[in-house]
Amino acid sequence: MNISVKISVNGVLHEAEVEPRLLLAHFLRETCGLTGTHVGCETSVCGACTVLVDGQAVKSCTMFAVQADGTEVTTVEGLASNGEMHPVQEGFWECHGLQCGYCTPGMMMTAVQLLERNEAPSRDDIRHALDGNLCRCTGYTHIIDAVEYAAKKGRA
Amino acid sequence: MSTTTEKPPVTKSTQKYIGRAMKRVEDPRLLKGVGTYVDDVQLAGVVHAEFVRSPHANASIKSINTDAAKKLPGVIGVFTGADINEKAGTIPCASPLPGGKSPVHTVLAGSRVYFVGHPVAVVVAKTRAIARDALELVEVDYEPIPAVIDPEKALEKGSALTHPELGTNVAFTWGLAGGDVDAAFKEADRVFKLRILHQRVTPMAIEPRGCAASWHSGESSLTLWTSTQIPHLIRTLLPGMIGIPENKLRVVTPEVGGGFGSKLNLYSEEAVVSHLAMRLNRPTKWIEGRRENAAVTIHGRDQIGDHEVAIKNDGTVLAIRSNIIADIGSYLQLLTPAIPTLTGLMIGGCYKLKAVKVDITGVHTNKMSADAYRGAGRPEATYIIERVMDYVADELGLDPIEVRLKNMPQSGEFPFTTITGLQYDSGNYQAALEKAKELAQWPRLLKERENARAEGRLFGIGLSTYVEICALGPSKIMAAGGWEWGCVRIEISGKVTVITGATPHGQGQETSFAQIAADRLGIPIEDIVVLRGDTATAHFGRDTYGSRATALGGTAIAMSIDKIIEKTKTLAAALLEAAPADIEFAEGKFFVRGSEAKSIGWGQLASEAYVAKNLPPGFEPGLEASSFFEPPNCTFPFGTHICAVEVDRDTGQVKILKYTAVDDCGKQVNPLLIEGQVQGGIAQSLGAALMERTVYDENGQLLTGEFMDYAIPRALDIPEYALGSTETPSPSNLLGVKGVGEAGTIGATPCIGNAVIDALSPLGIRHVDLPFTPERVWRAIQEKGGTL
Amino acid sequence: MIPAAFDYVRASSLNEALDLLAKHGDDAKILAGGHSLIPAMKLRLSQPKVVIDISRIADLHSVNQQNGKIAIGALTTHYEIESSDLLKRACPLLPEVAGSIGDVQVRNKGTVGGSCVHADPAGDWPAAMLALDAEFEIAGPNGSRTVAANDFFVDILTSAVEPGEILKFIHVPATANTAAYVKFAQKASGFAIAGVAAVVDKTKKEVAVAVTGVAAKAYRASGTESSLRGVEPTADSIATAAEKAADGIDPLSDIHASADFRAHLARVQAKRALWAAVSRG
Numbered sequence A: 001m002n003i004s005v006k007i008s009v010n011g012v013l014h015e016a017e018v019e020p021r022l023l024l025a026h027f028l029r030e031t032c033g034l035t036g037t038h039v040g041c042e043t044s045v046c047g048a049c050t051v052l053v054d055g056q057a058v059k060s061c062t063m064f065a066v067q068a069d070g071t072e073v074t075t076v077e078g079l080a081s082n083g084e085m086h087p088v089q090e091g092f093w094e095c096h097g098l099q100c101g102y103c104t105p106g107m108m109m110t111a112v113q114l115l116e117r118n119e120a121p122s123r124d125d126i127r128h129a130l131d132g133n134l135c136r137c138t139g140y141t142h143i144i145d146a147v148e149y150a151a152k153k154g155r156a
Numbered sequence B: 001m002s003t004t005t006e007k008p009p010v011t012k013s014t015q016k017y018i019g020r021a022m023k024r025v026e027d028p029r030l031l032k033g034v035g036t037y038v039d040d041v042q043l044a045g046v047v048h049a050e051f052v053r054s055p056h057a058n059a060s061i062k063s064i065n066t067d068a069a070k071k072l073p074g075v076i077g078v079f080t081g082a083d084i085n086e087k088a089g090t091i092p093c094a095s096p097l098p099g100g101k102s103p104v105h106t107v108l109a110g111s112r113v114y115f116v117g118h119p120v121a122v123v124v125a126k127t128r129a130i131a132r133d134a135l136e137l138v139e140v141d142y143e144p145i146p147a148v149i150d151p152e153k154a155l156e157k158g159s160a161l162t163h164p165e166l167g168t169n170v171a172f173t174w175g176l177a178g179g180d181v182d183a184a185f186k187e188a189d190r191v192f193k194l195r196i197l198h199q200r201v202t203p204m205a206i207e208p209r210g211c212a213a214s215w216h217s218g219e220s221s222l223t224l225w226t227s228t229q230i231p232h233l234i235r236t237l238l239p240g241m242i243g244i245p246e247n248k249l250r251v252v253t254p255e256v257g258g259g260f261g262s263k264l265n266l267y268s269e270e271a272v273v274s275h276l277a278m279r280l281n282r283p284t285k286w287i288e289g290r291r292e293n294a295a296v297t298i299h300g301r302d303q304i305g306d307h308e309v310a311i312k313n314d315g316t317v318l319a320i321r322s323n324i325i326a327d328i329g330s331y332l333q334l335l336t337p338a339i340p341t342l343t344g345l346m347i348g349g350c351y352k353l354k355a356v357k358v359d360i361t362g363v364h365t366n367k368m369s370a371d372a373y374r375g376a377g378r379p380e381a382t383y384i385i386e387r388v389m390d391y392v393a394d395e396l397g398l399d400p401i402e403v404r405l406k407n408m409p410q411s412g413e414f415p416f417t418t419i420t421g422l423q424y425d426s427g428n429y430q431a432a433l434e435k436a437k438e439l440a441q442w443p444r445l446l447k448e449r450e451n452a453r454a455e456g457r458l459f460g461i462g463l464s465t466y467v468e469i470c471a472l473g474p475s476k477i478m479a480a481g482g483w484e485w486g487c488v489r490i491e492i493s494g495k496v497t498v499i500t501g502a503t504p505h506g507q508g509q510e511t512s513f514a515q516i517a518a519d520r521l522g523i524p525i526e527d528i529v530v531l532r533g534d535t536a537t538a539h540f541g542r543d544t545y546g547s548r549a550t551a552l553g554g555t556a557i558a559m560s561i562d563k564i565i566e567k568t569k570t571l572a573a574a575l576l577e578a579a580p581a582d583i584e585f586a587e588g589k590f591f592v593r594g595s596e597a598k599s600i601g602w603g604q605l606a607s608e609a610y611v612a613k614n615l616p617p618g619f620e621p622g623l624e625a626s627s628f629f630e631p632p633n634c635t636f637p638f639g640t641h642i643c644a645v646e647v648d649r650d651t652g653q654v655k656i657l658k659y660t661a662v663d664d665c666g667k668q669v670n671p672l673l674i675e676g677q678v679q680g681g682i683a684q685s686l687g688a689a690l691m692e693r694t695v696y697d698e699n700g701q702l703l704t705g706e707f708m709d710y711a712i713p714r715a716l717d718i719p720e721y722a723l724g725s726t727e728t729p730s731p732s733n734l735l736g737v738k739g740v741g742e743a744g745t746i747g748a749t750p751c752i753g754n755a756v757i758d759a760l761s762p763l764g765i766r767h768v769d770l771p772f773t774p775e776r777v778w779r780a781i782q783e784k785g786g787t788l
Numbered sequence C: 001m002i003p004a005a006f007d008y009v010r011a012s013s014l015n016e017a018l019d020l021l022a023k024h025g026d027d028a029k030i031l032a033g034g035h036s037l038i039p040a041m042k043l044r045l046s047q048p049k050v051v052i053d054i055s056r057i058a059d060l061h062s063v064n065q066q067n068g069k070i071a072i073g074a075l076t077t078h079y080e081i082e083s084s085d086l087l088k089r090a091c092p093l094l095p096e097v098a099g100s101i102g103d104v105q106v107r108n109k110g111t112v113g114g115s116c117v118h119a120d121p122a123g124d125w126p127a128a129m130l131a132l133d134a135e136f137e138i139a140g141p142n143g144s145r146t147v148a149a150n151d152f153f154v155d156i157l158t159s160a161v162e163p164g165e166i167l168k169f170i171h172v173p174a175t176a177n178t179a180a181y182v183k184f185a186q187k188a189s190g191f192a193i194a195g196v197a198a199v200v201d202k203t204k205k206e207v208a209v210a211v212t213g214v215a216a217k218a219y220r221a222s223g224t225e226s227s228l229r230g231v232e233p234t235a236d237s238i239a240t241a242a243e244k245a246a247d248g249i250d251p252l253s254d255i256h257a258s259a260d261f262r263a264h265l266a267r268v269q270a271k272r273a274l275w276a277a278v279s280r281g
Helices: A024-031 A087-094 A104-117 A123-132 A141-155 B027-031 B067-071 B128-135 B181-187 B231-242 B268-280 B290-296 B338-346 B378-396 B400-407 B429-439 B442-454 B509-521 B549-576 B602-611 B671-690 B743-763 B774-783 C014-027 C037-042 C078-082 C085-090 C093-099 C104-109 C112-118 C125-131 C222-228 C235-242 C259-279
Strands: A003-009 A012-018 A050-053 A056-059 A072-074 B047-053 B059-065 B075-080 B119-125 B139-144 B170-178 B190-201 B210-216 B221-226 B249-252 B284-287 B300-311 B317-329 B355-364 B458-467 B484-490 B496-500 B528-531 B583-586 B589-592 B595-601 B624-629 B638-647 B654-664 B721-725 C007-010 C028-031 C050-053 C063-066 C069-073 C135-140 C143-148 C153-155 C166-173 C179-185 C192-201 C206-212
Touching: A003 A024, A012 A024, A024 A050, A050 A104, A056 A104, A056 C104, A087 A104, A087 A141, A087 B027, A104 A123, A104 A141, A104 B027, A104 C104, A123 A141, A123 C104, A141 B671, B047 B128, B047 B268, B047 B290, B059 B119, B067 B075, B075 B128, B075 B268, B119 B128, B119 B268, B170 B338, B181 B300, B181 B317, B181 B355, B190 B378, B190 B671, B210 B268, B221 B231, B221 B268, B231 B249, B231 B268, B268 B284, B300 B338, B300 B378, B317 B338, B317 B378, B338 B355, B338 B378, B378 B400, B378 B458, B378 B743, B400 B429, B400 B458, B429 B458, B429 B638, B429 B654, B429 B721, B442 B458, B442 B638, B458 B743, B484 B509, B484 B549, B484 B602, B496 B509, B496 B549, B509 B528, B509 B549, B549 B583, B549 B589, B549 B595, B549 B602, B549 B624, B595 B602, B638 B743, B654 B671, B654 B743, B671 B721, B671 B743, B743 B774, B774 C259, C014 C028, C014 C050, C014 C135, C014 C166, C028 C037, C063 C085, C069 C085, C078 C093, C078 C104, C078 C112, C085 C093, C093 C125, C093 C179, C093 C192, C112 C125, C112 C166, C125 C153, C125 C179, C125 C192, C125 C206, C179 C259, C192 C259, C206 C222, C206 C259, C222 C235, C222 C259, C235 C259
Parallel strands: A003 A072, B047 B284, B221 B249, B317 B355, B496 B528, B654 B721, C007 C050, C028 C050
Antiparallel strands: A003 A012, A050 A056, A050 A072, B047 B119, B059 B139, B075 B119, B170 B355, B190 B300, B210 B221, B210 B284, B300 B317, B458 B638, B484 B496, B484 B624, B583 B589, B589 B595, B638 B654, C063 C069, C069 C166, C135 C143, C135 C166, C179 C192, C192 C206
């Protein structure tokens, strides 16, 4: 039986009748047409699908859309404001924090969560915070640089 | 930032962009989440394919019942091998070896399955969820057969056969010999034997594979979107399989979420989805799941080598004699046989051996095929020769650096021809080694080791000096052309469109190719757009693998620009009322020699060239040129990696304390991107050294079929780096570029391996097999009596 | 990746959830944070016909201290425990364990109750709960009952929560800060190959040591504990006691660690956990 949900995504309210088994990741991609959230595994490990639900970084492949009913979701498409990149996006650009770009949206959403909880993280804090996001291209060092950059920028 | 990297080299004034660390033009779309990967391609009326896959490594198929699946509402069709195989061709191998035996590789299984994940049937449904539900309803009656798993046992007389119709498990044998091996062994003061295993690994690009195909019935043409490294090779190979002419197939690679060689293949699913789109006249899409990716996308490495080494007491390495068994899995994929031959070619590393003899046996087992994974044969070769160098040092009580220096060619000896006939284009191995020592603070490192050992800690230093073969390659050594193509178009507005046939997928050539073009044309980089990844736009190409894109694709672009400049001189001469021979071009301006004040630029010239009212006689309108660059030789990047590790005696856990790498990839176009390639390569190599291994059990069940069981490095595993470079231009192309995509994966595994074994050496340990997992290291310590 | 179809019901109170469970019986599964259930459903290892979402039952989402005892609502997330000032003061082992679970995203959503009921033999919580002698308050159709940690973790993926029941609260005592959790993690999944929780009472000269990841269920290392009973915990006495951390245990074996290695790691980690705990006093 389909269930009716109201989910605010990047400030826009989406109302839809969904199958209970629809994962939040697929709701965002297919129902909302926001394909910036990527899916890279089936076992809740890779973190490519990370979004913020009511401000908390979660793996949207491990949450049904029906669980997100009534919440506010932020995806990578909602990071920039007024055409200006979020400091995390800027950091990834400046520091070459991405290569193929597939893990990047999830990686950035986790970084946003980190900087909300810790505005001046050490490089090791950043490593720990990104433990749930796999990247196969960059080797992470430029990503750590990028988050450091964003932290400095955010404090400035 | 704590990666220490030296400043980029000073560039000539005409080079505003080459050599500069520039951020990428492709990034904003990816950072905003609006890049289009294959699953993001929207096709009206699309239907979804899912594959029924074998749960057995070896079994005959007694029957397949698709009735229940076909009855599920929303299911459009269910097709088995009997329905499809005759219409979708067989999966090609582009590199068969003479005398090799290989099974016919149909797109779906016939009467037998040969590996876990082997596709048996395909379900097509209106939604992915229904297709997934229908999978459960397809009933396949299998009769399991004992699996062939151990490649050495597979070679024993009386072994069960992976493909009984071949009469053997030997897929191919290949040999390479140079110099007088017997004489070299006679001349030796000592001979030692070393057995080196290089484990099977899984590439694990974060975006699994996927494809979508759309049949345009009006035009009788097909568009295939696929997450691949090789749209052009697919366009060459696929038409014959699915029965359409080459000029009716367009292959598009949208954004590709990582490849590392795993997408350097033509896979069953691409052929099946293409066939289904035509057969059903509906756009058809298939997206691989991670567990499928682990099971049915190619694996890498997997070699067992027995090596005999002839040395002199002064540390001279005279010769290597190697017998290598390559476990290639059940089928030959595109380059399966070629990979171990690269190991054979490069086994001598950056040293002057007097003789080399390598014999390779490719063995069929009931596993997924092994093929090109980042480095592809060279990491195996480098691991062997660099372990050998440390072994020699240990055997003779010499310094590992001295042993290496003793055997390296001097910089004046380049181009250096190896004993097996490869010509190393250029090099200064000693300079890279010297620089790495400096960056690693070598004397301090030695002191740290001494202090640590005095405290009873297991502290090790590892080194690897590597050379790799890149920019593959001259067409004479490649199956279907080793050239690369590029096209440059000065548009009527003066803006420039660059089209490359090399198909980057994360390496950043939209930026680095624009840097090359901007300098050569003398225009701002903002005026350039680089197009890639669509055979309708990039008419030719041999794609991206083997660290070839910049060296070959970049050169094709530079050549095209040179053609345009030459042509434009005629037009400029007419407009400046001078002889073409007197026209010079510099920094984006054409002028008469000696009177630079009066010049004309691309904007005006482009306008004239296309409006075409004032053209000199015989001048063909337009400013466009394309080029095929056929390289005279491969390139041979090299470098030195040094690292320090500490082993936890109680748990066997290895920690990398510091990592230094000096890589020489020839002329550097964008040092920031090069640094990214090096760091990414080292991380994959670190994975292979410390944690990654693909495990099949004795029944052929894959035990590492997902990220819960197959570990790849995470941010916490990555050490801080000191990175440096030397810049020895390649004479093989006019840019002097060598390539850097695989350097990290080639240099780092032996460096880490040597460090771990050095750390364990006070306990009398001389060898441990890859990967250095805690349990393996702990066991080695236990065997030597090093207890808690 | 796509679970089998199911019906979804959201319970707004514990009683409603219990009624729904009674109604649907074995066809139903309880969904809290979803981080054990949803992965299993995506792989179709679990195919419930009805999913009862209890995640919004507010009174199960809390950390409270009363008379030296701390009650943790079953729906409290790992992150809430990790960042709880109350727990950092009153029972620091729990935030330490919470911080070692999975990753940030998992900790934000996964719940302590869900994890305990799932009873993964490599989960981190069982070690902490055993070492703290936690008590599990379970609601059922006939009211509540309380089960001691020792009886709660029954076997691989089996806890004492019976069909028709829902875990409500976990009660733990306040402890001194001489407690520690050290984990040797499975590299790919982050689950424990050997995770040891140690709680040291320096005044009573007693220790509690619990081990997860090594055997089919987490266990108290009784040999280690008795070896340190009434003894000053020094480097030597700890090392001797830790040698007994896998005594009488039948260790698991898989591609990540053989039985030998697991048993060895149990001893190593027991030593390290005890030493870390003692050093905090």
